[in-house]
Amino acid sequence: MSAVQTVVVVVVLYVLGSAARKILGDEARARIDDLPKTMLRLAARQLPADEREKWLIDWESNLLIPLLTETERYPLTRFLRSWRFGFDLMLHATRIRAELTATKPPVLNLVAWRKAAVDTACVTSLVWVPLHLLSPGTFWGIFAAGVAGVSTLGIEVLTFKRSYYAFDTTPMVVEAGVLRTLLGRKLIFRLLMLVLLPLAVLEGIAHVARGGSPRRMRKHRDVKRTRRAPR
């Protein structure tokens, strides 16, 4: 390839790259601006069917203020304000539903407390899992699920605490429920209870069936580690 051809190729690549970067930037910006609208639609879906449209119109027309007028020159501010507007409504739309349907969520939600008790029992049950018998995959799976479950439980408790200091205390159970769903705590505990714990039990049974015992297994592992250790 001659020098002229190389220069032409470089120039063409540069122009194409610039155009692609601009197109991708515009695409990303449009999608970022569209996401709060999606959040608003998700929030509206939590309202009674006959109320959805008019509240969605209200929210979308208010969303235009941070999107268009206030922060036209400041993309980061626009992004933060519009996302906060949409995300907060999406997270707490059940409060608005409770107001519209005039059915206040009970402060003492027995179902929620029962679920919390079951979750706590799940976490406690981890203590009895013979972790040293497990394969690394199962061990780290249980570890990650346990940490994630306890963390989400902690965040939920913090939410309760925050709601306590807020002015309306009644929707706190609903708020915690939505947060729990968003964080996927239910999914985490199902994974733990239905997949990882049975797997752990099966691995333990298989180990014992092979003639091993937890004590011997530990001793065997320690011996192997000592052999591997550098002198």
Next chain:
Amino acid sequence: MSEMKDVRVTLAVAAILNAFLEGMGQAQYGYKLMTETGFSSAKVYQILARLVTAGWLIRHDDPDASPASGGPPRITYTLRPEAVPRARRAVTTARAPLEAAPQKRRFTLPGFQPGVVTGWDT
């Protein structure tokens, strides 16, 4: 005219009612109330839903209005004239404990500071 119902007035509801009373005659809308009170969007709309359901607020829909042209958004709210005395009473009642012992409160409400004369008392 639909009947007005009683509303559970928390401090947050009182702050929103205060904003309506201060801006009497002006169209109020969600984003404006958010910036005036410092509340989140969900809290503002929760209270608006409560007040609309109880018949304290009138909801106006102007399809031609758009913030893009510098005006208010399409949906605006005004306080129903019959609700004004109730709103004033509610705000005064909510403000009384704050004025009695403001130093003991662990929080303050933006736009609803204790002891501030807001002009609509007269």
